[in-house]
Amino acid sequence: MANTVVKSQIELVEQKLASSVGGLNQYLNHVTISNLKEEMEADESEYGLLLSNLRRLAVFCEEGFDACRVISSTEPFRKAAAERTLYRVYHQCIEEFFNPKHDLWYEDSRSAYTGRNSIKYRKAAPESVKRLISSLESDFQLMREELQFYETDYVTKMKQSQ
Template identity: 60%
Template sequence: MGNSMVKVQTEQTAEFLSSAVADLTVYLNAVTIQSMLEEEAGDRQFFEELLSNFRRLTVFCEEGLEACTIITQTEPFRKAAAEKILYRVYHQCVEEFFQPKHDVWYEDSRSAYTGKNSIKFRQQVPVSASSLVANLESRFQQMREELEYYETDYRTKMMQSR
């Protein structure tokens, strides 16, 4: 893939990450465990793990955004470094969204056939949290499809270099 195409993909990834960070940050700055419990009676520990996943995802997205911004502003543009960053964004951000550490939600692959959201929570969550994830899901799905190439391509290059 040419330098200009990789650069454009890196810039688009930075825009996506910036948007995701903004949405997550707004939510995290506005919500508390207590406000979640008031919105939806539930398991306090589960809500703590949910917020922990949101914070973890935010940090990974912020790191990816910073890396994308730096690489796109560096002259001359370093294609190999950008591909490595896109690979990392795929694994640390996109995969973290669909397979979170604390396993408070999961991806129901059958939902792709029904046209519904594929993220299912293990327990009932506040509508605000559910709305946030639903809002992010389509964008993460699109980014997953766009970055899968880099995941496969980067892994192939690493295997060939051994």
């Protein structure tokens, strides 16, 4: 029974990461610092950090997607590998989305309860970036709700098995 829950979580995360990777790569393949400056005048270094955050998130999501794809297509299903992967997706992809390395945006947790977007920007951000983050947010919220269990339980299991 537990295998089916973990397998369905892997499949859900695989689907959501595929969508996220597609959106991130589509954006990153077409935007430049010059494009962002046309949208809104700001310091070039801020835009560099913003794009760096997005590239980092895209890399983590691609790695997570690839790992989920391999695990979901492998027979027999390897529950332990799936749990490790879900733990890594939670800590790399989801945490990176809500708490990016360069701290250019943050999650206003009160907004999440109102049904509005919970991502707030420390400084004004171009509309294209806001649209991208907004389009990704619901998938990351859903994955976080599904995988929050792995935040602590997986580590506890690994310590107990040693």
